[in-house]
Amino acid sequence: MKVLDLDAVRAFVLVADLASFTRAADALGITQSAVSLKLKRLEAHLGKSLLARTPRVVKLAVDGETFLPAARALLDAHDRALGAIAAGTRRLSLGVSEHVAVPDLPAVLTSLHRQDPGLTLEMHLGSSSNLLAQYDERRFDAAIVRHEPGEDPPRDDGVPLFTEPLAWLAAPDWAPRADEPLPLAVLAGPCGVRAAALRALDQAGLPWRERFTGGGVAAVAAAAAAGLAVCPLARRVAPRTLVDVGAKFGLPPLPRSQVVLYSRVRDPRTAAALRRFADSLAIPA
Known part of the structure; x- marks a missing residue:
C-alpha cells in the first residue's frame, strides 16, 4: 500500500484552491520551487499527472479533479485527529x-x-x-x-x-403603488449592493424612495417580510418567506456579484478551516 506525504497532499490542495504556485507557497511559508517539487514527487508517487501546467494558468488535470475530493477528505481527517488532542488553540x-x-x-x-x-x-x-x-x-x-x-x-x-445574482425580494402579498415612487428597504451606505440597486433603478428611469434603512441584512429582510418595501438581496442570504418580484413588477435586472x-493566513490547518468555512457559504441555505 502506498503511503501519501500529507505535506505534498496539502500543497496540492492549496495549489488547486488558489490556482497559483506562488499563493500556495505563501500560505505554506515555503518557496515556490519547494511547492513544485512536492507536487512532482506526489505525481510520481501516484503515477498520475495532477496538474495541467501552462505558462499563465494552473489547472487541474483529469486525474487531479478525481483526486481532489479524496485529498480534501484525507486532510480533514488528519486535522480533526490532531485537533482532538492538540494542546492550546x-x-x-x-x-x-x-x-x-x-x-x-x-x-x-x-x-x-x-x-x-x-x-x-x-x-x-x-x-x-x-x-x-x-x-x-x-x-x-x-x-x-x-x-x-x-x-x-x-x-x-x-x-x-463564487458569483451570484441579486434579486428584488418582497413579501408574497406585497405590491407597489402605481402613483408612488418604489419603496425600498436597504442597508445604510456605503454598501455595494445598495449602490448597485439604486444605479439600476436610476438607469431604468424608475423613481424610488427609501422606506426603510437597516443596519444589517436581517433588519432589511424583516422590513421586506413585514410588507414595508422591496429589498435587493441575494436569494441565498434572504429568508425563504421572501419572493422574487422583479419580473412581476417590471423592475430592472440586478447585476451578478x-x-x-x-487571506494572509499561513498556518496550513487554519487556512484549511478558513477554506472549508468559505466554501460552505456558497451552499444555498
Missing part, C-alpha cells in the same frame, strides 16, 4: 460581509467547530467596503466580501469563491 480573526453570511450561520459554525475544535474564531459582520479596509489595516487575518461590477478597481490579491476571499 489557534486563532482566526475573520470579517464576513453581511451580504455573504448565510441565515443558518450557527449550523456552519457548528460544523467548523466539529472539524477543527482547536480553532478559536473571532468573526465580525459588516459592509464589504469597511471590512476590506480593516483587512488592509491588518485588523483581520482574512475577509470574505462582495464585489459589485464597476464598484472598485479590480484587485489581484483575493481568491474568487462576485464573492472573494482575502
